[in-house]
Amino acid sequence: MAQPAAGVEIEGLTVRFGPKTVLSDLDLTIAPGEFLTVLGRSGCGKTTLLRFVAGFTQAASGRLRIGGKDLTAAPPHKRNLGLLFQNYALFPHMSVFDNVAFGLTARGVAAAQIRMRVEAALRLVQMEASLRLPPASLSGGMQQRVALARALVIEPDVLLLDEPLSALDANLRASVRTELKALHERLPHLSIICVTHDQEDAMVLSDRTLLMREGRIAQLGTPQELYDSPRDRFVAGYFGAANFLPTSLVPRINGHAADHMICLRPEQMRLAPLGGGVIEGTVSNIEWRGASIALSVVPDGVPADPILIALPRGETVPERGARTGIIFRHEDAVLVGV
Amino acid sequence: MLADRTRHWRLLAAAIATLACAWLFILPVATVLLSSFAKRWGGTVLPTTLTLRWFERLGADDWSALATSLEVAAAVAVLGTVLGLWLALTLEERGRERGGALLDLLVMVPNGIPSVVLGLGILIAYHDVPPGFSDSGLIVLAAQLALVLPFCYRSAASALRRELVVLREAASSLGAPPAMVLRRIVLPQMAPAIRSSLAIAFAISIGELGATMTVYPPGFATAPVLILGEVERGYYLPASALSVLLLGCALLVLIGIALPWGRALAWSRTGRPSPAAKLASQ
Ligand SMILES: Nc1ncnc2c1ncn2[C@@H]1O[C@H](COP(=O)(O)OP(=O)(O)O)[C@@H](O)[C@H]1O
Ligand SMILES: [Mg+2]
Numbered sequence: 001m002a003q004p005a006a007g008v009e010i011e012g013l014t015v016r017f018g019p020k021t022v023l024s025d026l027d028l029t030i031a032p033g034e035f036l037t038v039l040g041r042s043g044c045g046k047t048t049l050l051r052f053v054a055g056f057t058q059a060a061s062g063r064l065r066i067g068g069k070d071l072t073a074a075p076p077h078k079r080n081l082g083l084l085f086q087n088y089a090l091f092p093h094m095s096v097f098d099n100v101a102f103g104l105t106a107r108g109v110a111a112a113q114i115r116m117r118v119e120a121a122l123r124l125v126q127m128e129a130s131l132r133l134p135p136a137s138l139s140g141g142m143q144q145r146v147a148l149a150r151a152l153v154i155e156p157d158v159l160l161l162d163e164p165l166s167a168l169d170a171n172l173r174a175s176v177r178t179e180l181k182a183l184h185e186r187l188p189h190l191s192i193i194c195v196t197h198d199q200e201d202a203m204v205l206s207d208r209t210l211l212m213r214e215g216r217i218a219q220l221g222t223p224q225e226l227y228d229s230p231r232d233r234f235v236a237g238y239f240g241a242a243n244f245l246p247t248s249l250v251p252r253i254n255g256h257a258a259d260h261m262i263c264l265r266p267e268q269m270r271l272a273p274l275g276g277g278v279i280e281g282t283v284s285n286i287e288w289r290g291a292s293i294a295l296s297v298v299p300d301g302v303p304a305d306p307i308l309i310a311l312p313r314g315e316t317v318p319e320r321g322a323r324t325g326i327i328f329r330h331e332d333a334v335l336v337g338v
Numbered sequence: 339m340l341a342d343r344t345r346h347w348r349l350l351a352a353a354i355a356t357l358a359c360a361w362l363f364i365l366p367v368a369t370v371l372l373s374s375f376a377k378r379w380g381g382t383v384l385p386t387t388l389t390l391r392w393f394e395r396l397g398a399d400d401w402s403a404l405a406t407s408l409e410v411a412a413a414v415a416v417l418g419t420v421l422g423l424w425l426a427l428t429l430e431e432r433g434r435e436r437g438g439a440l441l442d443l444l445v446m447v448p449n450g451i452p453s454v455v456l457g458l459g460i461l462i463a464y465h466d467v468p469p470g471f472s473d474s475g476l477i478v479l480a481a482q483l484a485l486v487l488p489f490c491y492r493s494a495a496s497a498l499r500r501e502l503v504v505l506r507e508a509a510s511s512l513g514a515p516p517a518m519v520l521r522r523i524v525l526p527q528m529a530p531a532i533r534s535s536l537a538i539a540f541a542i543s544i545g546e547l548g549a550t551m552t553v554y555p556p557g558f559a560t561a562p563v564l565i566l567g568e569v570e571r572g573y574y575l576p577a578s579a580l581s582v583l584l585l586g587c588a589l590l591v592l593i594g595i596a597l598p599w600g601r602a603l604a605w606s607r608t609g610r611p612s613p614a615a616k617l618a619s620q
Contacts (some may be wrong), residue, residue: 054511076510089508102522103512154512214388 006067026179040212084153122155277325345500374578422490457552497531
């Protein structure tokens with residue numbers, strides 16, 4: 001499935017539903033072949049963004065270019081996009097084969113060609129054995145693969161996925177996630193926009209992550225950038241667990257404006273003997289997390305939430321109610337706006 | 339114990355419902371059926387001698403009225419269903435705007451108007467506009483169409499579920515232009531609704547009397563009009579014969595509509611045996 005790579009450019013996108021502004025003045029460029037995940041709370045406008053790209057949502061203003069072509073006014077059937085709906089949307093009255101063949105039929109591809117390409121697409125998702133079955137006889141995971149084959153067989157410029165993993169149970173999620181990643185590696189020219197509300201999806205899958213907040217971009221960058229240098233407290237708190245502490249604890253950044261805090265990840269905190277820590281507090285909760293142990297420590301005197309600490313296994317774990325000191329490396333502390 | 343008691347109540351309820359059905363529907367139909375074959379019927383519980391006399395005596399008038407009834411009902415069913423579908427699809431697209439709700443209400447209005455009043459309205463409004471319209475059977479068609487439209491619209495509109503919207507979006511995202519979406523997705527998905535719309539419009543039309551009597555032009559008669567005329571003159575048994583024929587035809591058509599043709603067509607592409615094909619091979 002080789003094709004010239006197509007990037008996506010969105011410019012000044014504003015979408016309103018009645019009086020409500022769902023997306024405001026959004027600018028976004030997706031490089032050809034890039035895997036972008038769109039992350040954010042429910043209702044922040046992720047689906048709306050995807051539906052705008054697909055042509056199902058009218059924008060109050062804004063432009064869309066795909067592969068350099070202006071598609072702002074193009075109807076959905078002239079956009080050549082692969083769309084995977086949250087509930088798969090397979091056609092119940094058609095067999096698996098006819099479902100996958102649908103897009104090729106719409107493009108007037110010859111029957112022999114259709115047969116070949118449908119079979120190839122179904123092999124790609126390992127569903128070639130179910131050719132003649134009605135979709136209703138397949139499990140959720142299998143239906144999703146068929147829907148994916150149906151979206152891929154038309155060789156779309158961009159693949160749009162709306163929460164592709166959220167309907168699957170935990171075990172299946174992980175394996176489908178791995179498959180999606182493998183798929184992206186096999187089709188390096190295909191740009192993918194994947195909406196999710198799971199930060200783990202974003203970390204595993206994406207080249208870049210767009211974190212949205214109430215219709216605006218909270219931060220756009222690689223998952224590492226979002227994790228290591230969150231722009232503000234919202235990003236830090238949404239993308240991974242985070243502790244927020246007063247800037248006064250770190251002399252290097254002390255004196256900075258009062259509307260900032262320092263952000264530290266749980267794995268950046270260490271226990272210290274009493275008297276030897278930057279902060280002291282009382283252990284209020286202990287949770288075993290498999291690879292690590294999560295401690296909550298209520299700090300003395302510092303106005304903050306309990307501090308989360310991820311202890312590697314094998315370290316001595318204090319008892320609940322014990323008093324302990326906490327240290328961290330000053331260079332790990334990231335200054336974030338509140 | 340408790341389960342036992344509820345089962346008793348259910349049985350009783352079922353029995354009462356069956357009795358009510360029998361009393362309201364089966365008994366009269368059986369009576370008509372029996373009387374159409376009765377030589378004479380009076381003074382006895384059941385007719386004494388059976389005969390085909392009443393059927394043999396049916397004249398050209400009766401046969402042509404029967405044909406007219408079937409033709410009109412078929413036309414009303416098809417036109418009403420197409421119109422109902424079209425209305426439902428367009429109203430749905432406008433649904434989110436303000437006009438939608440008002441139009442929705444308007445389509446339902448004929449439901450609330452007595453059929454005689456509706457007939458009278460049509461007669462007055464379209465009297466000779468266009469010329470000849472009120473002198474032809476077309477005016478009967480128009481009156482009955484107005485009567486069945488709310489039902490056709492309602493069955494089409496109730497089939498436009500949220501899932502169907504998603505399927506349509508999926509189809510157009512795959513590159514299908516609107517006509518193809520309609521043909522390959524919307525119509526097959528709405529097959530049950532189309533069937534029920536055809537059936538209800540056909541059933542209403544074939545028995546319609548109020549509006550038909552008000553508007554029918556000279557020289558044009560449907561079977562119910564004829565039947566009513568005979569009943570008024572006291573010819574119950576000949577009326578029964580025509581009624582039985584009307585009933586038989588209506589039943590055949592309704593059964594025809596109820597057969598799962600839509601699925602037969604949809605699956606024929608993949609070569610899977612369709613329910614209709616299975617039925618035919620038995
Ligand atoms: N067709 C619509 N009409 C009115 N409001 C809508 C419509 N679609 C979405 N919204 C609203 O827009 C907001 C964003 O929705 P959506 O993009 O679906 O969020 P997300 O996918 O991030 O959960 C929500 O508040 C939702 O209620
Ligand atoms: Mg959504």
